[in-house]
Amino acid sequence: MKSYLLVTGDFVKTGGMDRANFALADYLARQGEQVHLVAHRVANELLAYPHVQFHQVPKIGNSYLLSSPLLNRTGRIWAKHLALESARVLVNGGNCQWTDVNWVHYVHAAYEPNHQTGLLHQWKGFVSRRLFLDQEKQALKSARVIIVNSNRTKQDLMDKLSISEHKLHTVYYGINPHIFYPATPAQRAALRQQLGWAEDKTVVIFIGALSDRRKGFDTLFTAWQQLCKSPDWDADLVVIGVGAELPLWQRRATDAGISNIHFLGFRSDVPNLLQAADCLVAPTRYEAYGLGVHEALCCGLPAIVNANAGVAERYPPQLQDLLIPHPDDAVDLATRLQKWSKNKKYYTSLVSSIAQELRGYTWDDMSKSIWQIIS
Known part of the structure; x- marks a missing residue:
């Protein structure tokens, strides 16, 4: 021994x-x-x-x-x-x-x-x-x-x-492939009902500490403001995380009249949230790896992340559209979200291969x- x-x-x-x-x-x-x-x-x-x-x-x-x-x-x-x-x-x-x-x-x-x-x-x-x-x-x-x-x-x-x-x-x-896996349509419908999400509502999720700007929520917030000006943008943004800047972003969302951002604070049911959502966004300015992105992919969820994040090394060529070249570029992020939104089934099918590979390790x-x- x-x-x-x-x-x-x-x-x-x-x-x-x-x-x-x-x-x-x-x-x-x-x-x-x-x-x-x-x-x-x-x-x-x-x-x-x-x-x-x-x-x-x-x-x-x-x-x-x-x-x-x-x-x-x-x-x-x-x-x-x-x-x-x-x-x-x-x-x-x-x-x-x-x-x-x-x-x-x-x-x-x-x-x-x-x-x-x-x-x-x-x-x-x-x-x-x-x-x-x-x-x-x-x-x-x-x-x-x-x-x-x-x-x-x-x-x-x-x-x-x-x-x-x-x-x-x-x-x-x-x-853990027994916790992070793609939900069946029936499981997804049940999870959405438990969470109070409409079955046909597009839900984008952000997971990260709001203690400073490293996770890039400020970029996402600006991109979301831009997207909400378009009459064809119909999605909710669910924010999971706590930190010193949380009250600041709650006030800014209220002041801007944005009602489709939901700040849920700390959650212990992240696997359920990932399985019920449609896309994860992580415009992080620095990420040595990015386990949250890894977990989202294992749940079959398209994940938009900074190209310099460690986890981006594991993205195959066909998912390069999901990699953000400049985490401060809110216009580029909004464009990528729009492209994903118009081709949701296509990107979900592409992610299925990497989900299987990651869950095998x-x-x-x-x-x-x-x-x-x-x-």
Whole structure:
């Protein structure tokens, strides 16, 4: 039995990197390995394994930023202790300064957030980014092996931090095909009834944090305003996400007299929402990968996304119309939405092939690839 120490904020099934870390921990535990987890939260499913040990780190003030020094310190303490057992230690980005395996889900050096709300919020964003940049650079320079979630991330590390390519290994995220799959017409009709959506209404969905402008909702909002001026545009926009800018966008929609944007806040039924919707839009300015887009495609949903997002690497040539060349170009986005709207059945049929392919690569497949790299 080998020992593994994994360090991250949370091992749960929500969020991109959290879901990926959960999957790896779960896979290693099912192989009968000794798994040590340093984190704030761990799902009960992982705690039920006999060979999983949870070394809990208090979350000070319910803040990941304030708790980061303690997570780093606790991870290093256990890494030194488990070195006696020749354990492999996997950290995430700059969250723990250790020189073994680093799994990178986001490159802070690749994107500078644009905060528009409140001086305190902007100051916090500036301070946290400076901290994350320093931690990221130090941790990645010293890592022996680096796992990345896309070739986009790989290139960012080489360009922004001068990381040697021989240390970098691309492993894409997986999926649970039993949760994310194309709904049958009957299932879709039932879901729409539960959600209160008319069966024949076109529904476009946006999923992303509204804490800054990274996810590009401002571009989508401007494009939507333009589309609503056309008498033949008849669609609803459903927005899933929370953040400091949520009240701002709610006010702007009201002030502009736009009644077909529905802000639903945080939702735990994202698979149902994707299966019931017609299209997902993600004009993100920076996305190391884009698990939400991946999940939408697995549900058979056409997904319009920035061409520079990591997940765009997995789009076949026939879906290039769904890739946005310039995430700030609201006119181009509106044009692509109009084109999709006029050819919905065509784009849905094109997505079916990539949906099948993505659903064939599970979280276990991802985890096995990482296990083989680090074992």
